[in-house]
Amino acid sequence: MKALVYTAPHKVEVQDVPVPEGRSGAAKIKMHYCGVCGTDIGIFAGKHPRATAPLVLGHEFVGTIEEIQDGSGRFAPGDRVVAYPLLSCGECLACRTGHPHVCKSLKLIGIDKDGGMADCAWVDEDVLFKVPDTMTDKIAALVEPLAVVVRSLHQARFDVLNSTVVTGAGPIGVLTAIVLKHSGASRIVISDVDQARLDVCKDLGLETVNVRDTNLVDYINETTNEEGVDIVFECSGAPSSAAEMTKLCRIGGTICMTGIHKEERPVDLRDMNFKEQLLIGSRVYTKQEFEMSVAYAQTIAEDLEKVVTQIVPLSESEGIFDMIADPAVNTVKVLVDCQA
Missing domain, CATH: 3.90.180.10 (Medium-chain alcohol dehydrogenases, catalytic domain)
Structure with a gap:
């Protein structure tokens, strides 16, 4: 064969x-x-x-x-x-x-x-x-990468009308934004350096930021009255995202590590203390979440096609x-x- x-x-x-x-x-x-x-x-x-x-x-x-x-x-x-x-x-x-x-x-x-x-x-x-x-x-x-995303929303304790930032518009980042869209997020900002990937996100009706041209922290501060968002989903694995994620997240908010960082990264732990943020990891998925994703995929198939x-x-x-x-x-x- x-x-x-x-x-x-x-x-x-x-x-x-x-x-x-x-x-x-x-x-x-x-x-x-x-x-x-x-x-x-x-x-x-x-x-x-x-x-x-x-x-x-x-x-x-x-x-x-x-x-x-x-x-x-x-x-x-x-x-x-x-x-x-x-x-x-x-x-x-x-x-x-x-x-x-x-x-x-x-x-x-x-x-x-x-x-x-x-x-x-x-x-x-x-x-x-x-x-x-x-x-x-x-x-x-x-279904398999979708299960990764289902797990990350469970880990982040996502709730309807949460505001979110997704850093990284690779497959997992785009799928995360799609699931957030269908789960009732009040706002979804997705960032990347690749304009072609961000154009796919725009076609999905998402708010995009090309961080080659725009400082993401400044953008979020300007559009949230310097409060930040409820949940940051770090899907890029990039050192710049690790450095910025506490700045994007509000007081009492959550940062979910969905992307895998292959090396140690500097993270602003003072932000986490002063803003009482929750940092949580998300690796793969349970068997139950995989089964959920089989059924869920059909309900969002139109967006998944893109x-x-x-x-x-x-x-x-x-x-x-x-x-x-x-x-x-x-x-x-x-x-x-x-x-x-």
């Missing part, structure tokens, strides 16, 4: 690889689409501490069940499914106390074992969720990371068509 294989830092290849062997309690899935995640970009760059070549990439996938070995009866061949890709140990403190999504040794499909950028894959039945008949494959491929900016055939995907890195291409969310 064909698969996109990470072979070395800055190198991926479309290869003919053996079809994985089936196992009891698993389903063989014919892959339709698989999304490219920021984690995949990190793997390609050789910066992911666990990913080891050769590795079939991809953990944001949708496909159709072709075969089941020793199944439970919950699924049947022909069912379209998405997969909860987290692999927990079941033994550490997090797992023992009901938080397996932040397992001490958390692993993921597509990082610690072969993923979904392939013709097919065998996936354990107990992590599969059926896709509604009315949902397109394109929308279903966004997030997918390119679909690349698997057969032509060796240059996909160079394409994403090219500012002239204007990508937000890129999918791989695994059957093309």
